[in-house]
Amino acid sequence: MGNCCVAGASSDMATFKWSIDNFSSLLDKGEGWTNSRVFKIMGHAWHLKLNPMDRNSCDEECVSLRLQLSKTSVEPNTIVDASFRLIIYDQLYGKDSEHHVSHTFQTASTSSGKSCMIKLAALKNSSGFLVNNNCVFGVKFIKVVTTKAKTTSEKLFVKNASTLPEAKAAYTWCIADFFGMENPGYSPEFTAGGYKWSIRLDKEENHISLYLKKMINDLPEDSAVLVEFTLSIKNQEGGKHLKKKGLTQFSNNDPTWGWEKVVSMEDIQDSSNGYLIKTKCCIEAEVTTVGSSKMK
Known part of the structure; x- marks a missing residue:
């Protein structure tokens, strides 16, 4: 149902794209989180989480995206400060919808807060975000800094x-x-x-x-x-x-x-x-x- 690719992993900015074909079938499954495959960027393993029928603060149906630090990259007393953009791509006009996020990933917090990328009704009626029943999401990493947490006992x-x-x-x-x-x-x-x-x-x-x-x-x-x-x-x-x-x-x-x-x-x-x-x-x-x- 989905295709994945990693671009620019060795440059200052690295991007992961997640293309989902037959997107309407995912909508038929209703509310719930779907995970991308695990990908490695900037020394850590990540995956995207997508909820196509989430609710925003106004209780409207929306498509939500969040970034998860995978278990293999979670280490005790280690902090991963990441700055990144969550993206839904406009496949026709290049007017992508981006949410800039900064999050501190650690043992107690391995997932960024959810970002409501677009209202579901707007997605269905759009001409660029949903093309031939295909939708493309992604994350562009701006900066990732890993430090050891200072522990005093x-x-x-x-x-x-x-x-x-x-x-x-x-x-x-x-x-x-x-x-x-x-x-x-x-x-x-x-x-x-x-x-x-x-x-x-x-x-x-x-x-x-x-x-x-x-x-x-x-x-x-x-x-x-x-x-x-x-x-x-x-x-x-x-x-x-x-x-x-x-x-x-x-x-x-x-x-x-x-x-x-x-x-x-x-x-x-x-x-x-x-x-x-x-x-x-x-x-x-x-x-x-x-x-x-x-x-x-």
């Missing part, structure tokens, strides 16, 4: 719970003048889990944010420390504290972790919450080192 070690201290190291930062403090404000340094830390408090117009910061860049290169921590705004009247809990990795490149918009300024100043006694506010940090990691 991490090995994380988590300590057994039985080896962790029963009591978490805790530090309480009492701010005597909450409204008069610098913004952002930093607590004095304290030691917990074998490292030095500071609590950071940011006062925004309508809320506050809280962060834990590792103070010294003393970790080996490409290493991190896994930390379980809690930041609490203390209820100074013995009620429920406002707590935020986290489990994350601190490194020399990312020494600060925490939360934005922990509590509104309205709630901070609400006396029923006990967070602010006159101008005094107390924030507690509980910090436990529970593991470490190394990048490879």
Whole structure:
């Protein structure tokens, strides 16, 4: 039913043409994808996929074409960036219909998105695209670049719970003048889990944010420390504290972790919450080192 040819495979641009005779018989089979034979161009194996009775975004019947990177050319950790034109040829007047496509082919994405080349009704009524029940499709490659994907891996070690201290190291930062403090404000340094830390408090117009910061860049290169921590705004009247809990990795490149918009300024100043006694506010940090990691 179809004839194939490859042209200019050794030049900067290479073209594959797919001529389909007795095209009406393909239409009789209804909606569905038909594959061309596999062809090799620019160091890779490909095939075209044709759906003669697809639907476009307006739910109109159309002839769709897409390019597929064949299984033999799919390699782990390899990326194939291709720029090409999908074509339906005007066999009488040379006014071909072309769709320019750029696609990154890889293991998870071996097929380009479909291109609706022409409405089916327009194809049937055309004088150049369908000649003597023959239709010719093709792909013209403009550029193909193959690269190895950069893969970085991490090995994380988590300590057994039985080896962790029963009591978490805790530090309480009492701010005597909450409204008069610098913004952002930093607590004095304290030691917990074998490292030095500071609590950071940011006062925004309508809320506050809280962060834990590792103070010294003393970790080996490409290493991190896994930390379980809690930041609490203390209820100074013995009620429920406002707590935020986290489990994350601190490194020399990312020494600060925490939360934005922990509590509104309205709630901070609400006396029923006990967070602010006159101008005094107390924030507690509980910090436990529970593991470490190394990048490879």
